[in-house]
Amino acid sequence: MIKIDHLTHIFYKESTKEEVKALDDVSLEIHEGEHIAVLGHNGCGKSTLAKHLNALLLPTAGTVEVDAVDTANEADLWTIRQMVGMVFQNPDNQLVATTVEEDVAFGPENMGIEPAIIRQRVDEALDAVAMTAFKDKGPHLLSGGQKQRVAIAGIIAMRPKYIVFDEPTAMLDPIGRQEVMNTIHYLNKQEGLTVINITHFMEEAVQADRVVIMEHGKIVLSGKPKEVFTQVDLLKEMQLDIPPIAELAALLHKENKNIAADIMTIEEMVTELCLWK
Amino acid sequence: MLKDITIGQYLPGHSFLHSLDPRTKIIAVLIYMISLFVVNNFFGLGFMLLLSFVVVLTSQIPVKFFFRGIKAIIFIVSLTVILQMFMTPGEIMWQFGIFKITKEGIHQAIFMGTRLILLVSVTSILTLTTTPISLTDGIEHLLKPFQRFGVPAHELAMMMTIALRFIPTLIEETEKIMKAQAARGADFESGNLVQRAKAMIPLLVPLFLNAVKRADELAMAMEARCYHGGENRTRLKALQYTKRDYVAAVLCIGMVAGAFTSRFI
Numbered sequence: 001m002i003k004i005d006h007l008t009h010i011f012y013k014e015s016t017k018e019e020v021k022a023l024d025d026v027s028l029e030i031h032e033g034e035h036i037a038v039l040g041h042n043g044c045g046k047s048t049l050a051k052h053l054n055a056l057l058l059p060t061a062g063t064v065e066v067d068a069v070d071t072a073n074e075a076d077l078w079t080i081r082q083m084v085g086m087v088f089q090n091p092d093n094q095l096v097a098t099t100v101e102e103d104v105a106f107g108p109e110n111m112g113i114e115p116a117i118i119r120q121r122v123d124e125a126l127d128a129v130a131m132t133a134f135k136d137k138g139p140h141l142l143s144g145g146q147k148q149r150v151a152i153a154g155i156i157a158m159r160p161k162y163i164v165f166d167e168p169t170a171m172l173d174p175i176g177r178q179e180v181m182n183t184i185h186y187l188n189k190q191e192g193l194t195v196i197n198i199t200h201f202m203e204e205a206v207q208a209d210r211v212v213i214m215e216h217g218k219i220v221l222s223g224k225p226k227e228v229f230t231q232v233d234l235l236k237e238m239q240l241d242i243p244p245i246a247e248l249a250a251l252l253h254k255e256n257k258n259i260a261a262d263i264m265t266i267e268e269m270v271t272e273l274c275l276w277k
Numbered sequence: 278m279l280k281d282i283t284i285g286q287y288l289p290g291h292s293f294l295h296s297l298d299p300r301t302k303i304i305a306v307l308i309y310m311i312s313l314f315v316v317n318n319f320f321g322l323g324f325m326l327l328l329s330f331v332v333v334l335t336s337q338i339p340v341k342f343f344f345r346g347i348k349a350i351i352f353i354v355s356l357t358v359i360l361q362m363f364m365t366p367g368e369i370m371w372q373f374g375i376f377k378i379t380k381e382g383i384h385q386a387i388f389m390g391t392r393l394i395l396l397v398s399v400t401s402i403l404t405l406t407t408t409p410i411s412l413t414d415g416i417e418h419l420l421k422p423f424q425r426f427g428v429p430a431h432e433l434a435m436m437m438t439i440a441l442r443f444i445p446t447l448i449e450e451t452e453k454i455m456k457a458q459a460a461r462g463a464d465f466e467s468g469n470l471v472q473r474a475k476a477m478i479p480l481l482v483p484l485f486l487n488a489v490k491r492a493d494e495l496a497m498a499m500e501a502r503c504y505h506g507g508e509n510r511t512r513l514k515a516l517q518y519t520k521r522d523y524v525a526a527v528l529c530i531g532m533v534a535g536a537f538t539s540r541f542i
């Protein structure tokens with residue numbers, strides 16, 4: 001479990017000499033096997049929160065504990081980074097090596113693992129993201145979605161328990177986005193990894209177990225997608241997008257109370273409407 | 278257009294040279310360079326020429342790659358040959374005003390020209406038959422003994438790896454920015470040198486800023502993947518000398534020995 005307890009983070013901007021409170025008294029518990037989506041406007045502190053989960057940033061106040069290990073504990077830094085993997089937005093700027101295979105090996109190499117075991121982990125990781133066929137290719141020859149899958153393989157080769165995705169699909173085309181989301185679901189459902197996905201896409205958010213909405217460095221709303229996205233008025237007030245189907249359900253519900261208001265996906269909607277034939 | 282630049286180009290293959298340990302190949306190239314400058318008569322030069330042919334054939338690399346390499350240095354070779362021919366003092370063969378060609382000059386010109394061409398051809402075999410990864414690994418290993426004198430072996434190798442990784446990305450980006458600027462009326466092709474240099478500024482500024490941002494993000498991603506320098510770091514493919522490397526070592530000793538002996542013929 002990752003336990004975030006009254007976490008505050010203040011950036012000090014050298015240029016303007018002003019303080020930015022990027023996180024303001026945030027508390028959140030992330031349980032094993034969960035898939036959490038984090039939503040919020042630009043600059044609300046999502047990335048800052050993410051960087052606290054693997055000690056890329058340390059709290060100004062409050063604590064973050066990963067499996068009861070405090071991230072501020074310097075002696076445990078590499079254990080924490082191994083347990084909490086992180087995939088970033090730009091696929092180009094997180095691949096280090098000149099071939100796919102070598103890149104996936106980068107993490108395990110840093111951890112000082114035996115070559116034979118690295119080999120095994122690299123093969124398994126590439127298999128998990130369906131990129132085995134590309135193992136000898138240079139990263140620059142891959143599509144955006146493929147690069148991002150290689151980046152994910154590089155993380156799972158380190159055998160983490162938690163993976164934080166910071167807008168992993170923001171720079172991808174629809175096909176790439178679908179590939180990456182399928183991989184994320186596979187890891188969460190089949191491999192039992194805990195997933196924290198920061199995103200701007202509502203279609204991705206409705207597929208999570210829990211949705212966390214942030215605003216001005218605070219968590220303002222949190223709950224199951226069905227609980228969160230039915231609060232249409234509140235979301236509109238925050239100027240957040242609402243998943244189209246959820247909005248449609250809300251409108252239909254207003255006209256006809258017999259139609260459930262908490263419909264999130266097209267399939268559910270079809271089933272529901274067909275009852276009214 | 279920019280994509281044609283191939284730095285440290287590698288050609289996959291299964292030749293004897295491909296299968297050698299990168300350390301063996303790097304040292305062999307150094308020994309080859311020394312031998313090339315040890316020989317001082319036509320017997321020696323012939324010996325080295327013959328050897329180079331054998332090496333080129335063993336590499337199974339299409340000859341056009343060597344011609345391409347030679348074409349790139351043709352200007353330097355010509356300049357060297359001309360300078361040697363006219364500037365070396367000695368027995369005059371032909372004279373026109375202050376220009377004179379000496380017998381020693383012709384001798385020197387042939388030697389320097391051949392040496393340069395052989396040097397470039399054989400060195401390019403090193404990069405053509407070795408993947409960038411094993412090349413940097415080889416350099417890292419060979420520099421390790423010098424670490425105690427402050428040579429940052431691991432850091433240098435990591436820098437080379439990252440440079441090789443990002444060269445194609447940066448080239449791609451340059452082309453993208455060039456197209457974007459050209460669409461807004463920028464002209465990179467015409468005008469004198471100063472005008473052309475000025476036209477490059479709107480190209481270099483975004484390129485540089487992006488590179489800085491990239492470096493920042495990459496550093497963050499590397500840290501997130503537990504990177505903390507070369508200490509206790511293992512490798513997926515550990516370097517390992519095999520029988521072939523010992524064969525190569527014996528051949529190298531033969532080469533230097535041959536080169537030295539030729540001086541006394």
Ligand SMILES: Nc1ncnc2c1ncn2[C@@H]1O[C@H](COP(=O)(O)OP(=O)(O)OP(=O)(O)O)[C@@H](O)[C@H]1O
Binds near residue numbers: 020043044
């Ligand atoms: N290194 C930094 N130095 C100073 N201020 C920073 C730094 N990083 C982030 N901030 C500020 O902290 C706030 C939160 O930034 P953060 O990157 O966490 O937002 P975000 O929710 O991830 O936004 P986005 O959706 O754009 O990625 C912003 O106001 C930002 O300007």
Ligand SMILES: [Mg+2]
Binds near residue numbers: 046047048166
């Ligand atoms: Mg962000």
